[in-house]
Amino acid sequence: xxxxxxxxxxxxxxxxxxxxxxxxxxxxxxxxxxxxxxxxxxxxxxxxxxxxxxxxxxxxxxxxxxxxxxxxxxxxxxxxxxxxxxxxxxxxxxxxxxxxxxxxxxxxxxxxxxxxxxxxxxxxxxxxxxxxxxxxxxxxxxxxxxxxxxxxxxxxxxxxxxxxxxxxxxxxxxxxxxxxxxxxxxxxxxxxxxxxxxxxxxxxxxxxxxxxxxxxxxxxxxxxxxxxxxxxxxxxxxxxxxxxxxxxxxxxxxxxxxxxxxxxxxxxxxxxxxxxxxxxxxxxxxxxxxxxxxxxxxxxxxxxxxxxxxxxxxxxxxxxxxxxxxxxxxxxxxxxxxxxxxxxxxxxxxxxxxxxxxxxxxxxxxxxxxxxxxxxxxxxxxxxxxxxxxxxxxxxxxxxxxxxxxxxxxxxxxxxxxxxxxxxxxxxxxxxx
Amino acid sequence: xxxxxxxxxxxxxxxxxxxxxxxxxxxxxxxxxxxxxxxxxxxxxxxxxxxxxxxxxxxxxxxxxxxxxxxxxxxxxxxxxxxxxxxxxxxxxxxxxxxxxxxxxxxxxxxxxxxxxxxxxxxxxxxxxxxxxxxxxxxxxxxxxxxxxxxxxxxxxxxxxxxxxxxxxxxxxxxxxxxxxxxxxxxxxxxxxxxxxxxxxxxxxxxxxxxxxxxxxxxxxxxxxxxxxxxxxxxxxxxxxxxxxxxxxxxxxxxxxxx
Numbered sequence: 122x123x124x125x126x127x128x129x130x131x132x133x134x135x136x137x138x139x140x141x142x143x144x145x146x147x148x149x150x151x152x153x154x155x156x157x158x159x160x161x162x163x164x165x166x167x168x169x170x171x172x173x174x175x176x177x178x179x180x181x182x183x184x185x186x187x188x189x190x191x192x193x194x195x196x197x198x199x200x201x202x203x204x205x206x207x208x209x210x211x212x213x214x215x216x217x218x219x220x221x222x223x224x225x226x227x228x229x230x231x232x233x234x235x236x237x238x239x240x241x242x243x244x245x246x247x248x249x250x251x252x253x254x255x256x257x258x259x260x261x262x263x264x265x266x267x268x269x270x271x272x273x274x275x276x277x278x279x280x281x282x283x284x285x286x287x288x289x290x291x292x293x294x295x296x297x298x299x300x301x302x303x304x305x306x307x308x309x310x311x312x313x314x315x316x317x318x319x320x321x322x323x324x325x326x327x328x329x330x331x332x333x334x335x336x337x338x339x340x341x342x343x344x345x346x347x348x349x350x351x352x353x354x355x356x357x358x359x360x361x362x363x364x365x366x367x368x369x370x371x372x373x374x375x376x377x378x379x380x381x382x383x384x385x386x387x388x389x390x391x392x393x394x395x396x397x398x399x400x401x402x403x404x405x406x407x408x409x410x411x412x413x414x415x416x417x418x419x420x421x422x423x424x425x426x427x428x429x430x431x432x433x434x435x436x437x438x439x440x441x442x443x444x445x446x447x448x449x450x451x452x453x454x455x456x457x458x459x460x461x462x463x464x465x466x467x468x469x470x471x472x473x474x475x476x477x478x479x480x481x482x483x484x485x486x487x488x489x490x491x492x493x494x495x496x497x498x499x500x501x502x503x504x505x506x507x508x509x510x511x512x513x514x515x516x517x518x519x520x521x522x523x524x525x526x527x528x529x530x531x532x533x534x535x536x537x538x539x540x541x542x543x544x545x546x547x548x549x550x551x552x553x554x
Numbered sequence: 555x556x557x558x559x560x561x562x563x564x565x566x567x568x569x570x571x572x573x574x575x576x577x578x579x580x581x582x583x584x585x586x587x588x589x590x591x592x593x594x595x596x597x598x599x600x601x602x603x604x605x606x607x608x609x610x611x612x613x614x615x616x617x618x619x620x621x622x623x624x625x626x627x628x629x630x631x632x633x634x635x636x637x638x639x640x641x642x643x644x645x646x647x648x649x650x651x652x653x654x655x656x657x658x659x660x661x662x663x664x665x666x667x668x669x670x671x672x673x674x675x676x677x678x679x680x681x682x683x684x685x686x687x688x689x690x691x692x693x694x695x696x697x698x699x700x701x702x703x704x705x706x707x708x709x710x711x712x713x714x715x716x717x718x719x720x721x722x723x724x725x726x727x728x729x730x731x732x733x734x735x736x737x738x739x740x741x742x743x744x745x746x747x748x749x750x751x752x753x754x755x756x757x758x759x760x761x762x763x764x765x766x767x768x769x770x771x772x773x774x775x776x777x778x779x780x781x782x783x784x785x786x787x788x789x790x791x792x793x794x795x796x797x798x799x800x801x802x803x804x805x806x807x808x809x810x811x812x813x
Contacts, residue, residue: 162644162647162648164644215574294665294666295665297657297660297663297668298660298665300649300653300657301657301660303647304643304644304647304657305638305642305643305657307607307610307612307636307638307642308636308637308638308657308709309657309660310610310611310612311610311612311631311634311635311636312631312632312657312660312661312713313631313632313661314660314661358648359648359650359693360648360649360650360653360693361648361649361653363648364648
């Protein structure tokens with residue numbers, strides 16, 4: 122089928138095929154990302170995974186009873202299976218003392234397997250393919266149409282959009298209660314929020330969201346969509362409505378990109394969407410402001426670079442102080458690559474003058490160095506007065522505090538010390554303007 | 555029985571609480587008649603937090619009952635405020651300070667109404683009373699422990715209740731926040747509210763609380779602070795733990811499992 126269509130002919134039917142497939146995946150993904158956001162912030166994503174699998178027997182029984190894949194019987198079966206999963210997981214914990222994760226593992230694997238058995242046995246009677254259950258058949262969505270009024274729409278698209286609407290209304294209407302319960306269940310309970318019902322509604326919504334695209338996208342993508350967009354969003358933003366908005370945006374973008382990538386590579390769409398989503402999470406973890414890997418690494422490198430420069434300036438300043446009269450001193454040996462780079466940089470920007478192995482600070486370099494030395498000696502003086510430490514214990518902490526002491530703190534310490542030398546009897550340089 | 559002119563604000567009647575079949579609090583009888591700063595004191599594992607949770611229906615009571623204003627909690631929810639221990643919530647949760655304080659108004663608002671201008675003004679005023687008005691838009695994970703506790707306090711204030719139950723509001727909190735929190739609690743008392751505080755530090759208890767209850771899996775004594783915190787009572791609560799209750803509790807739980 123893929124080969125037949127290719128990329129060459131952007132005719133109307135071809136466009137509709139892509140549009141319907143992407144719309145289905147996007148609507149389904151948005152619904153999952155919405156409920157998934159609450160599952161993730163409540164540390165319930167494992168239960169979400171469990172439900173995504175455990176709805177299968179409910180769907181199968183509902184489909185058998187109703188004679189079609191869809192409709193209220195299928196939704197009802199899925200919701201019942203979801204609640205049964207949550208309830209029996211808790212029962213395993215309270216009655217059998219099984220840890221929550223192990224309990225969920227026992228329940229959902231059993232239920233999913235039961236679902237596979239039912240589907241296989243009933244495959245002859247209902248059009249439910251075990252392959253589709255795992256990997257979905259997004260590629261076939263556009264070929265199973267139904268009429269809504271005068272409009273012909275794929276059955277799966279209608280189903281996914283309907284489920285998205287249901288879930289959005291349910292979560293939207295109980296939004297504040299959902300957030301309060303998720304954040305602080307006991308306190309919510311005391312002010313009268315029906316926390317058990319709020320949680321049951323969230324689990325029901327999870328079941329409904331997963332039903333919306335079960336046949337089209339399969340269990341693998343359901344699990345991925347429930348957890349990954351929300352987890353990525355939580356890295357990027359820090360208020361609940363933003364987490365939900367970003368999660369939905371990521372899910373929809375991943376659905377569309379994944380679909381197109383799968384088409385280009387001629388592979389399974391649901392699998393490709395999940396891979397794209399995983400990649401987006403990795404990207405979020407890299408670039409997330411403040412907590413991301415890259416910003417943290419950048420902050421670390423930045424600090425190390427500043428420390429190296431300041432240490433070098435202070436070292437020369439002290440050597441010059443010892444010699445007296447602002448005379449040049451022999452250039453010390455840099456001890457590391459970073460220090461070597463710092464030496465070169467300081468010479469380049471003109472803070473250190475270097476003449477034939479003799480170095481001295483320029484006016485700008487002197488000003489920077491004095492701030493560092495001043496911080497160092499003020500801290501030694503303060504520690505000496507307050508911590509009652511032997512003299513040789515004062516230098517090491519001052520050696521790193523000197524890079525972090527702000528002007529305000531320096532001023533406070535100085536006011537307290539009222540001038541005077543540091544504990545080693547050396548003069549504390551004045552604050553340079 | 556004579557009809558009482560006005561029922562106690564909170565009344566525990568023969569309350570026994572069990573976790574997983576194991577009793578942890580035995581036969582507590584306690585009535586608090588008037589607004590005051592009321593401390594719940596006792597050693598680790600004495601059931602102090604459990605007493606609060608039992609009162610609020612957060613743990614099932616296996617015997618006895620608790621009443622607020624002579625009736626069940628469900629009829630007077632709006633008049634009862636609760637501040638759980640700080641560690642019980644995830645402070646990385648995606649909400650800011652204002653969001654948390656506004657939660658105090660959700661009980662009044664019901665499930666569809668949005669907090670409006672009045673609620674926001676109230677929340678800001680409550681934040682101001684705990685000294686946090688300038689961090690209203692900060693994510694809660696970026697506050698210090700003392701500030702986080704004060705956010706919880708502000709949420710309780712926004713609830714505008716008549717009875718407040720605080721679970722260890724001063725644990726792991728810097729000295730400045732402690733002073734501030736205690737000042738707010740005292741102001742609540744002066745405004746005619748009953749403030750019940752679970753606390754572990756005996757020294758502070760003497761200075762701060764008008765009345766206390768001394769617990770050690772059962773009620774050792776209750777009443778005005780000076781009368782309760784006597785060497786004899788303290789010895790009974792701290793040194794002379796009734797081992798029997800502990801053992802019995804374990805035995806009951808064991809029996810429930812094998813039966």
